[in-house]
Amino acid sequence: MEKKRYDNHLELLGWVAGGKWGIERYLYTLHRITGVGILLFFMIHIFESSTRIFGMKVWDPIMAAMHHPIFKMGEALVFIAFAFHALNGIRLILIELGFMVGKPEQPVYPYQSSLNVQRPLMITVMIIAGLLILLGMVDLIFLA
Amino acid sequence: MNKSGNWILFILAAVVVFVLLGLHMVVVHLDGIFGILSPAGGSALAWENVIQRSKSNFFTVTYIILLGAALYHGFYGLRTIIFELGPRKAVERGWTIFLLAVGTVLFIVGTYAAIAVRTVETAL
Numbered sequence: 001m002e003k004k005r006y007d008n009h010l011e012l013l014g015w016v017a018g019g020k021w022g023i024e025r026y027l028y029t030l031h032r033i034t035g036v037g038i039l040l041f042f043m044i045h046i047f048e049s050s051t052r053i054f055g056m057k058v059w060d061p062i063m064a065a066m067h068h069p070i071f072k073m074g075e076a077l078v079f080i081a082f083a084f085h086a087l088n089g090i091r092l093i094l095i096e097l098g099f100m101v102g103k104p105e106q107p108v109y110p111y112q113s114s115l116n117v118q119r120p121l122m123i124t125v126m127i128i129a130g131l132l133i134l135l136g137m138v139d140l141i142f143l144a
Numbered sequence: 145m146n147k148s149g150n151w152i153l154f155i156l157a158a159v160v161v162f163v164l165l166g167l168h169m170v171v172v173h174l175d176g177i178f179g180i181l182s183p184a185g186g187s188a189l190a191w192e193n194v195i196q197r198s199k200s201n202f203f204t205v206t207y208i209i210l211l212g213a214a215l216y217h218g219f220y221g222l223r224t225i226i227f228e229l230g231p232r233k234a235v236e237r238g239w240t241i242f243l244l245a246v247g248t249v250l251f252i253v254g255t256y257a258a259i260a261v262r263t264v265e266t267a268l
Contacts, residue, residue, distance in 0.1 A: 011229050011230070012229070032221075032225055035218070035221050035222075035225075036222060036225070038218070039218040039219070039221070039222060042214060042215075042218060043250060046211070046250050046253055046254045046257075047253065049257070050253060050254065050256075050257035052194055052195070052198060052257070052261050052264070053257050053260045053261045053264055054264075055264055055265060056191040056195075059191050059194065060191055063189050063190075063191075066189075075173070079169070079173055082165065082169060086162055086165070086166065089158055089162065090162065093155060093158060093159070096155065135174060135177060136169075136173060136174065138177070139173065139174050139175070139176040139177050140173070142176070143175075143176025143177060144176055144187075
């Protein structure tokens with residue numbers, strides 16, 4: 001039998017179940033799902049928004065069709081995905097650049113964990129994302 | 145460009161997308177609350193507002209920058225996800241060429257629209 005390239009490679013299963021992970025590991029999964037979702041929408045959005053080159057007579061009926069509840073639900077999902085992906089992305093960039101990681105130390109007991117800084121950061125960005133989503137839903141449901 | 149150069153560009157594109165897509169979201173999807181950059185008033189997607197924004201130099205330039213940055217960030221991200229699944233080297237190369245081709249076509253379509261719309265009649 002051919003040897004697998006990575007013996008412990010879980011492929012897509014690893015996105016949801018692979019061990020005892022913290023919540024950040026599930027944000028990793030959600031970041032990828034929302035990223036792919038936004039990209040799919042964006043590809044359609046380029047063509048849909050490009051129809052403005054055909055003038056008002058083409059644009060207005062398309063925008064009228066967008067008021068259908070299915071499209072409104074889609075718009076809500078895209079907004080939620082954007083808010084999460086953007087705020088979680090800022091968190092990932094901060095960590096990538098070395099912020100909220102702490103200085104390197106000798107592994108001497110009691111061990112210092114950067115999780116004590118990174119967990120509050122995660123909670124803060126998720127609260128901001130939640131508020132942004134709330135704002136978006138108020139606009140979409142009550143003011144659109 | 146080497147791998148780390150591509151990665152840095154991916155992060156820079158993310159920052160550009162964060163700023164410009166954030167502005168797009170405030171203008172178009174939070175128009176009921178903020179109501180900015182919609183000179184004709186009402187919905188941000190009303191034709192009068194869309195065409196006025198489309199004809200402004202600021203929106204034409206930022207739209208093309210956002211388009212390029214978002215496509216690069218999105219397709220590089222998708223490529224990363226595909227590579228994480230552990231395909232063979234030849235398959236990786238095939239995906240890279242395919243995603244680059246699709247991204248380039250979308251960039252040309254979007255850029256053409258952003259420029260062509262500037263000559264569209266404001267009211268028809």
